[in-house]
Amino acid sequence: MRIVFMATGEIAEATFSALLNSGHEVAGLVTQPDRPVGRKQVLTAPGVKELAQEEGIPVIQPESVREEDALKQIRDWAPEVIVVMAYGQILSQALIEIPSRAIINLHASLLPKYRGAACIQGALLNGDLETGWSVTHVVKKLDSGNIILQHPFEIAPEETGGQLHDRLALAGPAALEDALELFTEGDVPGIPQEESEVIYVPKLLREDGRIDWSKPATEIERMVRAFHPWPGTFSELGGKRLKIFPPVRISGKSGAAGEFLGLLDGGVEIACGVGSLVLSEVQPEGSRRMSSEEVARGRRDALNEGLK
Incomplete structure (x- = not known):
């Protein structure tokens, strides 16, 4: 043809x-x-x-x-x-x-x-x-x-x-x-x-990647995977953007949404609306991509205030 x-x-x-x-x-x-x-x-x-x-x-x-x-x-x-x-x-x-x-x-x-x-x-x-x-x-x-x-x-x-x-x-x-x-x-x-x-899914914008920590950990984990590499997912640490990369691991601890719960198996654990997530790799605004544990060592005061 x-x-x-x-x-x-x-x-x-x-x-x-x-x-x-x-x-x-x-x-x-x-x-x-x-x-x-x-x-x-x-x-x-x-x-x-x-x-x-x-x-x-x-x-x-x-x-x-x-x-x-x-x-x-x-x-x-x-x-x-x-x-x-x-x-x-x-x-x-x-x-x-x-x-x-x-x-x-x-x-x-x-x-x-x-x-x-x-x-x-x-x-x-x-x-x-x-x-x-x-x-x-x-x-x-x-x-x-x-x-x-x-x-x-x-x-x-x-x-x-x-x-x-x-x-x-x-x-x-x-x-x-x-x-x-x-x-x-x-x-x-x-x-x-x-x-x-029918389900409609319009074109994604970068701002669509902002994480709402009040959602269940299962939903946020799917979002981090789904939005990689575009539009990516992010939160705020100390008033600056923090990119979050997969994989992130679901855990069962509880706390206020976005609260830093400590380190688990070498990763930063953050409370969600239901359950928690352990982050692997992140990228602070103006910096390079690094392990979340490295961020915890260098920016503990900001991390103690939680992710927004």
């Missing part, structure tokens, strides 16, 4: 690479413009763009895929199927109507749970035992199209958001391959999503 691929995020790279090496004809790639990245703000191209250029695949990078020039180019490519994966923009009805067969989306959750940008973090934050890929038809309403297929797999007990992202990236090619195989056999209407089971 003749396919146009629309993607920007790193999670799409393995799937796009596999598509380039499949028997399908890739007519073009739509990705977002190169962006400044890192502390030095180096202008960086999406990884999928580099893959396309290596294979001589045409690439367009519109600021908005609603632009008429972008829509015209996609029409000129005459796709049978458009594949969308971590593209990062809302798609117009004009775009949805372009392909002759279908426009499909690979979404990194088992829909209808976790519609939206924070789908990987959402599964971890809620303590789900499994997640996976959903391949759906694209409609104007966010992540709401009929489900073509799902590829579920188990979430590991101590998995972080970054680790789960990487496993999903490796599982993406098989999900797309199976979906495209269905389309070679005929039309695939899919199964409507159950609207009563």
Whole structure:
């Protein structure tokens, strides 16, 4: 089949690479413009763009895929199927109507749970035992199209958001391959999503990583894993930000929320709303990443006032 691929995020790279090496004809790639990245703000191209250029695949990078020039180019490519994966923009009805067969989306959750940008973090934050890929038809309403297929797999007990992202990236090619195989056999209407089971997870901001120590230790432990590496989790120590990294270990002591309970097995123990957490690695504002025990040795007075 003749396919146009629309993607920007790193999670799409393995799937796009596999598509380039499949028997399908890739007519073009739509990705977002190169962006400044890192502390030095180096202008960086999406990884999928580099893959396309290596294979001589045409690439367009519109600021908005609603632009008429972008829509015209996609029409000129005459796709049978458009594949969308971590593209990062809302798609117009004009775009949805372009392909002759279908426009499909690979979404990194088992829909209808976790519609939206924070789908990987959402599964971890809620303590789900499994997640996976959903391949759906694209409609104007966010992540709401009929489900073509799902590829579920188990979430590991101590998995972080970054680790789960990487496993999903490796599982993406098989999900797309199976979906495209269905389309070679005929039309695939899919199964409507159950609207009563919908959970929305909007894009996360850095401030979303602030820890509320009044919550149970189990919830905070999941948050620390889910939000690593983005947006990260933090608290305040002595009026300055303290980044907290996984793993953190659940313990059973009690105290006022955020209270320093002492050292346990070489880590700082902090009271939560229910239970306590033993911290492993932290990073004080303006300093390097270090063990929590090192912070306890150097900043005991501030630590005795608790984490805020």
